[in-house]
Amino acid sequence: MDGLPSLNRLIRQLQRLPYLASKNVYRVSQYFLELSTAQREEFCRILLESCQSLRPCPICCAWSEVGSGCLFCDASTRDRSIICVVESWYDLQAIEHTGVYKGLYHVLGGVLSPLDGIGPNELLLDKLQSRVGSTVKEVVLALNQTPESDATAAFIARLLKVSDVLVTCLARGLPVGASLEYSDRLTLNKALLERRMF
Numbered sequence: 001m002d003g004l005p006s007l008n009r010l011i012r013q014l015q016r017l018p019y020l021a022s023k024n025v026y027r028v029s030q031y032f033l034e035l036s037t038a039q040r041e042e043f044c045r046i047l048l049e050s051c052q053s054l055r056p057c058p059i060c061c062a063w064s065e066v067g068s069g070c071l072f073c074d075a076s077t078r079d080r081s082i083i084c085v086v087e088s089w090y091d092l093q094a095i096e097h098t099g100v101y102k103g104l105y106h107v108l109g110g111v112l113s114p115l116d117g118i119g120p121n122e123l124l125l126d127k128l129q130s131r132v133g134s135t136v137k138e139v140v141l142a143l144n145q146t147p148e149s150d151a152t153a154a155f156i157a158r159l160l161k162v163s164d165v166l167v168t169c170l171a172r173g174l175p176v177g178a179s180l181e182y183s184d185r186l187t188l189n190k191a192l193l194e195r196r197m198f
């Protein structure tokens with residue numbers, strides 16, 4: 001839009017946001033423009049403060065509050081004999097919402113994708129391997145149902161084969177192509193309880 005450089009700048013920033021459909025960029029810019037100054041300032045303040053206050057846990061890579069320890073690794077109530085491997089923090093949330101899983105996590109932050117330069121190092125698989133010691137009896141691969149996720153799960157299972165740990169995966173029942181994040185709680189609950197040997 002010629003003559004509106006400030007609006008163009010705002011729209012260009014919004015266009016960089018992943019997951020925001022391009023048709024919604026104008027609506028979101030309208031939303032921000034219509035906020036009161038106080039609301040806009042609060043939004044910016046919370047965004048900045050949240051980014052400063054959250055860090056990936058050095059052990060499981062789930063988000064944790066700076067100075068507060070990890071909700072999972074540092075909780076005495078979690079079962080330390082089992083680690084659930086998930087692709088993302090939002091998949092971790094989906095597992096937590098089932099209420100049936102009480103073990104630890106390892107958040108990969110993606111799946112193997114050599115063309116995009118994502119290898120075992122980027123997914124911190126050495127960290128996962130080092131966690132699988134005498135205390136850990138089972139690793140559940142709770143990855144999404146896509147070809148890339150399947151390949152990643154197979155890679156991790158091979159990697160852990162040398163350790164004396166049971167490697168399981170979620171029961172079939174989740175639709176092909178499904179992401180855990182969008183699975184309904186009952187289906188995910190059943191898939192977790194009926195997990196099988198990988």
Ligand SMILES: [Zn+2]
Nearest residue numbers: 057060070073
């Ligand atoms: Zn942790």
